[in-house]
Amino acid sequence: MKTVAGALISFGVVLFFLTSCTTTPPLQLKTGEMRLLRVEMPEVIEEDLPYDVVVTFEAQGEPEIKNACFQWLTETTAVKSPSLYCYASEVQDNAPIGSSCSRWLAEGRYSRSSPIFCAKIxxxxxxxxxRFIVKIQSQNIELHYNKLECYAEYLQNGELKQTNRVGTRIRVEQ
Known part of the structure; x- marks a missing residue:
């Protein structure tokens, strides 16, 4: 009797897990909305050369894509311990904890990223x-950059919106 009950419970649990995944609706986009899935370009790049960047996306309807915007990044900061550095900086400057130190590290002199630049589709x-294709020129890139990040600007119901950001690994050669 216990083995039959155990088998039925096990079967019920397995059936539950199998049907729960198939009945969960996928993340739906609103009408006119778009989401970037992937960005592709050559992995090894050099200064002052043109590159075609291919961006894969999904959209509900046909949103009007205005620009693709990019930023060259280094995935590590130039400060060994940003949280301790921020804390020490805030204490020394008598600034409130949680002030703009994080933004300063991400965008200031200790950041390791290029300014954002946009290009026409x-x-x-x-x-x-x-997919959409964008031509970019690799200007002012530094040897420590190891990622290209992209987002798109598009019109949804007459309002300019930004997509999510996607990135790809790169290596800069001289």
Whole structure:
């Protein structure tokens, strides 16, 4: 009797897990909304050369894509321990804890990223998956950059919106 009950409970648990995944709706986009999935470009880049960047996206409807914006990044900061550095800096300057130190590290002189630059879309393919191509020029890149991050600006109901950000690994050569 216990083995039959155990088998039924086990079967019920397995059935529950199998059906719960299939009945969960996927994350739906609103009408006119778009989400970037992936950005692709050559992994090894050099200064002052043009590159085609291919961005894969999904959209509900056909949003009007205005620009693609990029930033060269280094995934580590130039400060060994940002949290301790921020704390010490805030205490020394008598600034309130949680002030703009984090933003300063991300955007200030200790950041290791380029300014954001935007480019016009060259072509859009609305197949499955949807893609657009952007031509960028690799200017003012530094040897420590190891990632290119991208987001797109698009119109949704007449309002300019930004997508999520996606990135790809790169290596800068001289």
């Amino acid at each position: 060259v072509s859009v393919d609305r197949g499955i998956p949807s």
